[in-house]
Structures are given as C-alpha cells and as structure tokens.
Amino acid sequence: MSNPLKTSLLTLDARTKKRNAAETRFRAYGIAAIGAGLAMLILLLVTIFGNGLGAFQQTFVTLNVPLLEEKLDKNGTRDLEKIKKVSTFGYAPLLKKAMEETLTEYGIETNLKSKKQAALLSKSAAAQLRNYVLANTDMIGETVEFTFLANARVDGYLKDRVTRESIANDKSINAAQLDMVDALLAAEVIEKRFNLSFITGADASDQRPEAAGMGVSMLGSFFMMLVVLALALPIGVAASIYLEEFAPKNWITDIIEVNISNLAAVPSIVFGILGLAVFINSVHLPQSAPLVGGLVLTLMTLPTIIISTRASLKSVPPSIRDAALGVGASKMQSVFHHVLPLAAPGIFTGTIIGLAQALGETAALLLIGMIGFIASNAPDSVACGFLDPNSAMPAQIYEWAQRADPAFYERAWGGIIILLVFLITMNTIAVILRRRFERRW
Amino acid sequence: MDTIKISAKDVQVYYADNHAIKDVNVDIADKTVTAFIGPSGCGKSTFLRCLNRMNDTIDICHVEGDILIDGEDIYDRRVDSVQLRAKVGMVFQKPNPFPKSIYDNVAYGPRIHGLARAKSDLDEIVEKSLRSAAIWDEVKNRLDAPGTGLSGGQQQRLCIARAVATAPEVLLMDEPCSALDPIATAQVEELIDELRQNFAVVIVTHSMQQAARVSQKTAFFHLGNLVEYGDTNQIFTKPSDPRTESYITGRIG
C-alpha cells in the first residue's frame, strides 16, 4: 500500500507554486524599479546633453580687418604707450570697415547702415582686436584675418533659439540683419564651430553671453579642492587613527563619535553661515576667496572622511595587528607600517568621494560670497589663486541660470555637462583605485 | 636536567570581574617543548598570552602574580612590553603573514629592533630564519613574492621564520597547526622538534595526539586551573588526576 503522504518530485505542490509565484512577482517589481530608475536617468542625461551640447559650439565670423595706421598710430612711431591710449571705441570703425568690405566682396546687398552691420559681431570683438594690436604692433598697416565671435542673437539664430517670429519685440536684432546672416552663412563667412573658450575662458558680463566661459570658475573650484585635500585628508585620517587605535573606550570617546556622525548630517548651508561668521568676520579672510570656500568645504567633508577612514581601519583584520605586535612592534609602528597601508584604498575612496561631494556643493558657498561673483579674470599667481575672489563651478552654473538672456541658459546646461564630466571622472578614479589596491589577506 | 626558563608563581588573570586563571604555578624548562592542553575556555590561550604580555592590549584584562623569564619579572614596571616581545616570539593560530614580500615579512622584526646594520646582515638574518623554518629551499628564488601568495602550511612556516628572526629565546605557539592540513601539520611538528634544540617552545593545542607527539612536558588546564603538569609520557599513560584521565580518554565528566 503506498504512503498517501508521499508526493512525486516531478509535480509541484501548492506551496511551492505559491512561493515561486511570489518570487517571480518580486523579481518583476525589482526589474520595474530598476527600469524606472534607468528611465529617469536616461531622461536626465538626454535633457542635459540636449540642452547643453549647444554651448560647446559657437558662431564665429571670419573677417579681414585692415589695421589702419591713421586710426591706430597717427604718428607712426609704434610707441606702445601711445597706441594703448586708443580705446576700444577707436577700433570700432575698423570693424565697420571690415564688415563693409566683406559684404562687398561676397556681393551681399543690404539696407543696413554699417553700424548695424557691425552689430552682428560680439561686443568683445573690439577688445580682441585691440589686444592683438598691442601684442603685435608691427602689424599695424597690414590687413589681418580675424575670427570674431558673433553676437548672442546671431548665435541663437544659428542654433534655432532665435526665430523670425521671436525677434518681433527684440531690440537687439531685426529681420534685415537676419537676412544678412543668411547670406554670410551661405558665403561661409559665418560658421558654427567648436568653442574651446567655453571651457577655458572667463565669465563675461550680461551683454556678452557669447563670450562667457567656465575656465576661471574651474580654477576657482580647483584651488578650493586643493585646500580641501590639503586640510581634510590629514586631519581626517589623523583623527580617525586616534579614535580607532589609541582612544580609550570611555564615554568621552563615545560622545565624540556620536557628534562626528551627526556632523555628517548637518545641512551644508549651516557650514556656510559658520564660514561667514568665523573666517570672514572674525579672521577677516578675503571674501569670495577659494581659500575661504576651501575651509568651509573642509569642515563639511571632514565627517565623511573620518567615517570612511574609520570603516577602512576597522576592516583591517586584527590578525595583522596581532602579528605586528607579536613581532615586537609598538602600537604606532603597527598602525603606520601595517594597518594604514592596508586601509589606504578605503581611505582614498572615501576621500575622493568626499571631494566629489564638495565639488558639487553650492549652498555652503552662498554666504561666503562665491555665488553671484563674476569670475572674469584668471588669477595671476598661485597665491592669488587662493586669495583672489573667484567663483566655483556649481556657483557659476547657478549664476548663469539666473541671468535674463536665454543664451546664458544654454551655457548653464553646458556648465552642468562639464561638472558632470568631472564628477564621473573622480568617481571612476575612486572605483579604479579601489579595484587596483584591493588586496586579499 | 634542563634549566628553568619561565617560572610562573600564583598567577591570577581577571577579565573585569571574571576570574579566568586561578593560582597557576608552573616552571617551563629551556630547550624543551611544553604543551598546554585542556578543553575550550579553560584558559590555556589566556595564560600563553600572558607570557609575552599580549594581554596588555585588552583593557579589561588584569594579571596578578609573578611571571619570571630568566629570573626577571616581566610585569615589572621597568619592562617594556615591546622589548619583551622581541625576546618572546609568538606564532598564531591562523597564519597571518604581513601583506608584504616574503623578504620584508621576515626582515620587519630585525629592522625595527635594529638587529642588522647593513643590508648584507639583514640578508643573512632572513636566510638563516627561513632555513630554520625549513622553507628556504621553497622560497629562495622568490623572496620578493607576496607572503600571502603561499599555501597555508608555507604561510605558517613563514610566520615561524618571522618569529625566530628577532632571535627570541622563547617561542610561544597558539594552536599553530589548527588551520593546516595533515601534511603541513606534520612538517610544522617536525620543525618544532628541531626548534626545541635552541628555544624553549610552549605550544597550546587542541589535539592531544599532537601534544603527545611533539612535547616533552604537558600541562593540563581545566576551568582556569592548572590541574596536572608532568612528563608527556606519564600524562598520557598514567595520569595522576582523574580529571586529566577523563579529558585524555575522552570521557564525559
């Protein structure tokens, strides 16, 4: 007689079926969640790149400008001091002349006056011309080919930001100018090209969005990161080592540890207020300086570094410490010769992640004045790099997003792309470092 | 008759309020292998770690009584535990070579104790230690290879080489073969037999057969007390204390 409780393995019983169904459902939820996350990520990236890639291209106008001696150097002495006296106003006629000649050369007819013709060029064109002449006084009298930035509206027209309908109420540009642009485009005098100075150049005022670049604010971020690295890493690691290896296990140490963990959760703007109160008002460090920004960000990054360093130190197996002590090493020797090298990958990873966080930090910089500052001049020296007022990348982006001209809006997106590239690079380095130095013991 | 190397008198060890080791009196002879046996938690490892003051690293651990090495009390305030550990080497249960090269593993101890002035001296010490650990022939061509890349038995022998590199006089071994396969175990036991010609060796082991094979003197610990201490032959054929007999023959109670 067969046992009624015995079932064949080849048939699934009810409980197993239910369990399998539950697991399948759970897996489906997981995939759906990942899908949702991925979808949002893709949406984010598409939006960013869609809006921001345009910033890397800029419209340029190629003109042959006669460097008329009678305008620039009346006496013919090539005296630099005298030539300097000619301001950018004085160069404007040269540009007008160049424009007229180009139109004639390509047979483009227009009703516009020469002033309106030259208005196609960026307002930085005159300055660019003047800088060239001051640097190459021997070229006065020659005709030199220049590539100037076109103004923001022209650029916008080529990027489809500006259309013939939208210029109806626009004072900066009119339909006739757009016709001229079309003609010049056909003649290949105007063209859209990759714009390196977006990455390397300085910020520009409201009137010249086409000339605005991230370069100087990148330097500002760079100096700040240097400060953070130089201060947060040693202090953080030293504090961690002390807390982990040497501190006695009593209530004082417990309080310190709790406070450090809490600091990691403090909103960053609080650090900004602290920075304002201490560094700027009490110690009187220069406002908007990367040094101050770096100090504030150090305070912010310190808890992160301490916590990650402690985790790395804890992960070193006690057998290594025992082995070192057993051979007759002192506590210090065992920590510095054995524990620290093994914890190094984790410490580096934590530091880089902390730096990456600091790089993207904006609120903390608000109160110390690095937001709203127009970073128009690159610092002259390393010392100036720390002490001269500057901006930071996220601050710059925020600044651009606030300005009225839609051309700045595009640049804000471009800045975001640059920032993202930095962050991804830093995180990739962190991953590579971790993989490289991970050792099995 | 061998001279007494380590002399313990009325040793008590407390972990906070827990009286872990009670009234231990034992004389450990030089150039002899002494085995500590006993059930888990009986205190043999704790007592072993007292002999090189490794228990100092544990805050709640408190040692009373005298432990004399060559007549000097190692718990005297003037004694530096770091200096002590150069004289009393230790090998642990799980092989724990430093994640450095084989050469650096062995050279680390002599370096920090200043035992070698020139690189050639250091080379000599490293070779001598690796030879006395019976591993020189296997690694002499790859001294720069990482110590963690060796097999389990080789790693343990490397740890033994590291321990003897500081020219200790006593070698403490805490279950050195428990993580090794039988062949590696046999090699390490053979090594211990050679080492005892130069050092006093104290070995804690869970395996009674190992204690019987390797040691000349055996001490049986039970619940923190030293129950019986005598010649290995006698302990394993005619133990005096019924508790010893129970443990050795595998009886309950």
Add this chain to the structure above:
Amino acid sequence: MSNLHISSAFDRDLEAIQAQIMKMGGMVEAAIIDAAKSLETRDIELAEQVRNGDKAIDVLELEINEEAARVIALRAPTAIDLRLILSVIKISAALERIGDYAKNMAKRTSVLDDLPEVTGAQTSLRRMAREVQGMLKNVLDAYVQRDADLAMAVIAQDEDVDQMYNALFRTFLTFMMEDPRNITPCMHLHFIAKNTERMGDLVTNIAEQVVYLVTGGAPEEARQKGDLSSTDSSISKV
C-alpha cells in the same frame, strides 16, 4: 570520573571486545573441565569434542586481535583505554594457549585408553584441573570487576597447583620405578600434569595483566616459583 566515553561507539567497541574475552574464557573453562572428565571416565567421544572445540577458541583469538588492532588504529586509546587493549591482546593469547593444553590433554586420553590404568592418577589430575579451572574463573571475574586484589589471590593460588604437580611428579616416579609397564602411561600422564601446571602459570599471566590494567604497574611481589622440579634435585630422590 564517569566510565562512559563521549563517543558511544568507542564504548560499544570496548564492550564488544570484553564480551568476546568472556566468551573465550567460558569456552576455555569448559574445555578444561571436559578434558579432565574425559580423562577420568575414558570418554573418547568427549575427548573428540574437546579437540574439535579448540578450533573455535583459536578463531576467537584471531577475531579479538583484529578488533584490538582496529580500536588502536581508529581510537588512539590512551591511559586506561590503552592498558585495556594491551591486556586484552595478552589475555586472549594466554587463553588460547590454555585451550591448546586442554586439547592436548584430550588427545592423550585416546592413547591412554589402550594402556593400563595408573591408580589414583586420574583423580589427582582431575583435582588439579578443577583447581586451575577455578583459578581461571576467578581471574576472569577479577578482570570484569577490575579487582586487583582478587587477581593477586589467584596468583597466590598457583602455588597450590605447583605443589600438586610436585606431588604427582613424585608419584609417577614411584610408579615407574615399581613396574616398567607403567612407564608409558606414566609418561603420558606426566605430560598431562605438566600441561596442567603450565595452564596454572598462564592463568597467573592473565592475573598479572589484570593488575596492570587496574594499577598500571606490575604486581609488587615476585611470583612464587612453586614448581621446584627443575631446580631442586632433592625432589627426584625418592
């Protein structure tokens, strides 16, 4: 100290070996009694039985040795367990020798059947055999109960057996000197007597093993050498 090992299989192994020893001991006891009886009553069939029964005793000894070797290889016994196994091996060897002597006694019974009877010899021999069987029973009890004192008593008892042998030796000499036709049967009987005396010595060996098992050492007094026939020349002077 509890007598049970943590490993109950070990306990079962040891119990099995001891049970076999007791079985072997019982078989040997029976062999002694039967051999002596067959001699006295000239029972050829019983003698044949004893001779055949010896095979089983030999087989048991081999089994016990194998078991003991197995326990040594697998359990690595120490202290009292080790002494137990060593004593078991020696005791089984002694028992097997005693069994052989009993078989020998039975063998000679069929020979003696054709020869003239020697007065009183059978009775004395039977008494001697009884004594030895009694010693064997006692020593096996001492073994089971781990009683060293009882074992020592058995060792002392061997003196009686030796005395009985001496007496028989003189008797046989007398008989042989009286009548040459007695020489053949007396020679056979003498061998039987000598074998019985040897059985007593072997039982004493077993008793010494019991003392070793219990105390770990040899019996303190030297064993009494009661058999003077080889050393004392006066015994042969009738």
